[in-house]
Amino acid sequence: MGAIVEFLHSIPIDLLIIQTVNGIVTGMILALVASGLTLIFGIMDVVNFAHGELFMLGAYMGVIAFAVTGNFWLALVLAALIIGLFGAALQIVTLRPLIGRDPLNTILATFGVSLVLQNYALWQFGPVARKMSEPIGAEFTLFYLQYPWYRIVIAVLSGAIIGALWLFLKFSKFGVWIRATTQDRVMAQAMGIPVPLVYTGVFALGAAMAAASGVLFAPFGGVDSSMGLQWVLEAFIVVVVGGMGNLAGSIVAAIFISLLEAYAAVWLNPSQAVIVSFVVLILTLLFRPTGLFATPK
Amino acid sequence: MTTAPLDKAMPLGKVRLSHTATFWIVFGIVMAALIVAPLVLPPFWRGFLTEILIWGLLAMSSDLLIGYTGMVSFGHSAFFGLGMYGAAAALIVVSPPNLWLAVLFGLFGAAAAAAFVAYFSTRLRDIYFAITTLIFSQIFYVIIFTWTSVTGGENGLIFDQPHFTIPFLVNVPFNSTTMHWFVLAVVTASYLILRRITRSPFGMVLQSIRENEARTRAIGYPVERYKIVSVMLSGLFAGLAGVLYAVQKEFAAPDFVYFLTSGEAVIYNVMGGIGTLVGPIVGAGFFQLLRQLLSQWFGDQFPYLIPLGIIFVAIIIFLPQGLLGFARRWLNR
Amino acid sequence: MSTANGDAAAESATPLVRVDDVHTYYGKSHILHGVSLTVGRGEVVGLLGRNGVGKSTTLKTIMGLVQPSRGTVAFGGNAITGLPPHKLARMGIGYVPEDRRIFRLLTVMENLRTGLDRAGVGEDKRKALLDKVFAYFPVLAERRSQAGGTLSGGEQQMLAIARAMMLEPRIILLDEPTEGLMPRMVSQIGQIIEALHDEGIAILLVEQNVPLTLQASKRVYIMEKGLVRHHCAASEIDVNDAVIKQYLGV
Numbered sequence: 066m067g068a069i070v071e072f073l074h075s076i077p078i079d080l081l082i083i084q085t086v087n088g089i090v091t092g093m094i095l096a097l098v099a100s101g102l103t104l105i106f107g108i109m110d111v112v113n114f115a116h117g118e119l120f121m122l123g124a125y126m127g128v129i130a131f132a133v134t135g136n137f138w139l140a141l142v143l144a145a146l147i148i149g150l151f152g153a154a155l156q157i158v159t160l161r162p163l164i165g166r167d168p169l170n171t172i173l174a175t176f177g178v179s180l181v182l183q184n185y186a187l188w189q190f191g192p193v194a195r196k197m198s199e200p201i202g203a204e205f206t207l208f209y210l211q212y213p214w215y216r217i218v219i220a221v222l223s224g225a226i227i228g229a230l231w232l233f234l235k236f237s238k239f240g241v242w243i244r245a246t247t248q249d250r251v252m253a254q255a256m257g258i259p260v261p262l263v264y265t266g267v268f269a270l271g272a273a274m275a276a277a278s279g280v281l282f283a284p285f286g287g288v289d290s291s292m293g294l295q296w297v298l299e300a301f302i303v304v305v306v307g308g309m310g311n312l313a314g315s316i317v318a319a320i321f322i323s324l325l326e327a328y329a330a331v332w333l334n335p336s337q338a339v340i341v342s343f344v345v346l347i348l349t350l351l352f353r354p355t356g357l358f359a360t361p362k
Numbered sequence: 363m364t365t366a367p368l369d370k371a372m373p374l375g376k377v378r379l380s381h382t383a384t385f386w387i388v389f390g391i392v393m394a395a396l397i398v399a400p401l402v403l404p405p406f407w408r409g410f411l412t413e414i415l416i417w418g419l420l421a422m423s424s425d426l427l428i429g430y431t432g433m434v435s436f437g438h439s440a441f442f443g444l445g446m447y448g449a450a451a452a453l454i455v456v457s458p459p460n461l462w463l464a465v466l467f468g469l470f471g472a473a474a475a476a477a478f479v480a481y482f483s484t485r486l487r488d489i490y491f492a493i494t495t496l497i498f499s500q501i502f503y504v505i506i507f508t509w510t511s512v513t514g515g516e517n518g519l520i521f522d523q524p525h526f527t528i529p530f531l532v533n534v535p536f537n538s539t540t541m542h543w544f545v546l547a548v549v550t551a552s553y554l555i556l557r558r559i560t561r562s563p564f565g566m567v568l569q570s571i572r573e574n575e576a577r578t579r580a581i582g583y584p585v586e587r588y589k590i591v592s593v594m595l596s597g598l599f600a601g602l603a604g605v606l607y608a609v610q611k612e613f614a615a616p617d618f619v620y621f622l623t624s625g626e627a628v629i630y631n632v633m634g635g636i637g638t639l640v641g642p643i644v645g646a647g648f649f650q651l652l653r654q655l656l657s658q659w660f661g662d663q664f665p666y667l668i669p670l671g672i673i674f675v676a677i678i679i680f681l682p683q684g685l686l687g688f689a690r691r692w693l694n695r
Numbered sequence: 696m697s698t699a700n701g702d703a704a705a706e707s708a709t710p711l712v713r714v715d716d717v718h719t720y721y722g723k724s725h726i727l728h729g730v731s732l733t734v735g736r737g738e739v740v741g742l743l744g745r746n747g748v749g750k751s752t753t754l755k756t757i758m759g760l761v762q763p764s765r766g767t768v769a770f771g772g773n774a775i776t777g778l779p780p781h782k783l784a785r786m787g788i789g790y791v792p793e794d795r796r797i798f799r800l801l802t803v804m805e806n807l808r809t810g811l812d813r814a815g816v817g818e819d820k821r822k823a824l825l826d827k828v829f830a831y832f833p834v835l836a837e838r839r840s841q842a843g844g845t846l847s848g849g850e851q852q853m854l855a856i857a858r859a860m861m862l863e864p865r866i867i868l869l870d871e872p873t874e875g876l877m878p879r880m881v882s883q884i885g886q887i888i889e890a891l892h893d894e895g896i897a898i899l900l901v902e903q904n905v906p907l908t909l910q911a912s913k914r915v916y917i918m919e920k921g922l923v924r925h926h927c928a929a930s931e932i933d934v935n936d937a938v939i940k941q942y943l944g945v
Binding site: 106112159162163166168169170172173174176177178180181183184185187188298301302305309334336337339340343346350354 | 428432434482485486488489490492493494496497500501504507508625628629632665667668671672674675678679682
């Protein structure tokens with residue numbers, strides 16, 4: 066009995082609460098990254114290996130735009146726009162020629178693109194991580210920590226962007242086009258919907274979302290050429306656990322996994338905490354391969 | 363087909379060789395070149411050529427999965443890495459370091475990883491399988507990277523090169539030339555075995571799975587079993603490549619368990635031509651040669667993966683049969 | 696465009712759709728062996744034949760959903776072979792496929808919007824088109840917020856036709872509209888075809904239902920094994936004709 070009480074006392078409740086907040090913040094950014102990935106997969110059947118690199122390049126664009134304009138929010142918008150356009154160009158050059166071919170080819174092509182982009186960033190920006198200062202300096206007291214308000218803002222903003230995406234898909238004209246194309250590409254064309262343009266648009270949208278996540282994350286964690294890789298792996302895990310093509314599922318999965326990792330980080334060191342996501346993936350694949358949070362259709 | 367009059371000698375150009383004959387002639391020529399090569403090449407290029415063979419073996423093993431069974435896997439770095447570390451374990455733990463023990467340990471390690479991946483391969487298709495294998499590579503990477511006490515962590519393991527031994531008969535240390543011949547022998551044997559396998563009824567079923575899995579299953583083949591065997595074979599040969607690498611280089615490092623190694627295997631495969639077995643070796647050679655040349659012309663820091671990555675993507679789009687396929691079509695004009 | 700033209704006028708004017716010696720393959724299967732037909736402006740033309748003779752493939756070739764390996768298709772005098780389907784839809788070709796293929800997860804309204812949401816359709820035109828289609832098919836107005844997949848077979852057929860009408864087409868390619876429908880609905884389809892014809896929309900009607908086709912069409916083509924074998928005015932033959940028995944008989 067006494068041992069149990071002692072164990073309960075030793076659990077650092079305040080640390081856990083702090084980690085809960087951290088977990089939700091990271092989770093929301095991860096959700097934003099994963100949403101772009103699942104959007105592209107759900108609509109175009111393309112596994113975008115280069116998604117992490119778009120995230121990373123978005124962060125770099127943000128740093129540059131911030132240096133030029135001095136305004137964080139402007140930098141956010143600019144980075145998203147630039148990378149969005151870049152994503153469209155990328156899709157037209159490398160993915161459009163592959164439409165109709167074995168899906169194997171798009172996995173390989175996006176993998177190749179990710180290599181090129183990652184090495185380009187390393188070459189262009191060097192191996193030293195860049196820092197970006199937080200746009201909101203104010204902090205509040207959370208237990209014994211001075212917790213930056215900015216992190217709360219990121220979480221809220223990520224949620225807002227995902228919400229905007231959902232509204233866009235549900236109500237706008239392009240949203241109808243996208244959903245029709247996803248359900249029946251052939252009939253969508255027969256109804257006058259320019260499907261090739263829809264695909265390019267969706268990819269651009271996904272890229273812009275990845276870029277935005279990158280900029281939001283930058284003051285939090287710094288910017289370097291390898292950040293894309295870590296995030297894209299986690300994002301893939303989230304997409305599989307949440308159910309491929311399931312937007313709501315990926316959001317829940319993202320927060321779930323981030324929370325677990327945050328808690329694990331209390332006892333393990335960070336590079337090991339990542340194993341948690343792997344474990345969740347394996348369990349999902351073993352017991353619910355269509356996704357832990359997928360709604361049965 | 364008109365027959366030439368018997369009193370005239372048939373000029374060599376008109377002789378039409380059978381496919382098999384052509385193959386063995388070309389094979390013989392290439393083998394001869396590879397055997398002679400270390401004798402004429404400077405030491406650096408000797409080792410370079412040996413390395414190409416090893417990467418070629420890794421890419422070949424990947425071809426069995428991608429080209430013949432139709433399963434894209436990024437898990438080969440795990441097989442390769444475990445082959446490498448398994449061999450390292452044997453070479454460190456047992457004294458004096460024994461070559462065959464290293465091979466045994468390495469294959470065993472690779473087989474374990476392959477069994478793990480094989481289990482999941484039967485439950486997942488295509489994209490899910492590809493992503494899962496990638497994540498598995500990373501799992502192994504993290505384990506090896508952080509389990510410093512056993513694996514040496516970031517710094518890897520260094521050990522001595524074993525001698526080439528045949529019990530009671532031979533015990534000689536390797537030099538770069540004999541090492542090359544040893545690797546050549548192993549890789550050639552592997553190639554011939556894989557070739558035999560892919561041309562056998564088993565291989566035909568694999569290809570049928572690649573073409574249309576549902577139909578193959580409907581005909582009555584236990585597709586899952588075939589896939590498991592395919593993954594195991596692929597893993598074993600990849601592990602063998604890892605063993606060879608460890609033996610040649612005398613070190614093992616976690617970098618090779620990073621999924622990028624799988625990625626490179628896939629790149630060699632696609633560049634050379636999937637589904638050809640020889641293609642991957644050609645692809646490995648092409649890639650490494652280009653990389654070497656780029657670093658010689660532009661310096662070590664040159665980001666060779668940028669032009670190589672672009673070439674890779676271009677080959678996917680414009681030359682889906684790879685360089686070998688392109689050469690074949692060009693020769694058949 | 697007046698719909699009361701005599702045969703002579705319809706034949707001498709440039710046909711709205713002209714299919715010329717079209718050969719189409721599905722992989723290695725040679726489906727169309729040189730199909731030629733025309734549809735005049737505002738004309739209802741029937742395309743009859745047994746299952747598998749290539750009637751649907753002919754429609755799909757016109758719509759650009761499959762590319763012919765030989766031969767040409769012209770619309771309004773302009774060559775359209777090789778153009779992508781979405782351009783053809785915008786040019787005024789409506790397509791109502793076999794098994795309807797409405798967007799099951801979209802609401803009725805959203806289904807209509809796929810054709811309605813395009814450039815050149817202002818608020819007034821939008822309202823007019825919707826009003827017209829809801830007048831034709833009141834049941835669609837009732838179910839406008841329901842998912843397409845929840846509609847009955849007959850309702851889905853109406854939605855498929857209504858959706859095509861949103862494009863303000865000059866011709867509608869109708870593929871077996873009565874398939875799977877109750878006999879009561881078959882006569883409704885006949886009425887719809889007549890109403891569309893009254894609006895000046897041409898129709899190329901692929902059907903297995905001979906009486907309906909003969910009654911609704913001005914001319915009919917009969918296909919067999921990927922070729923047009925017979926062509927005449929609908930008034931010249933009836934259900935019991937030898938020709939019908941030969942190509943469509945059981």
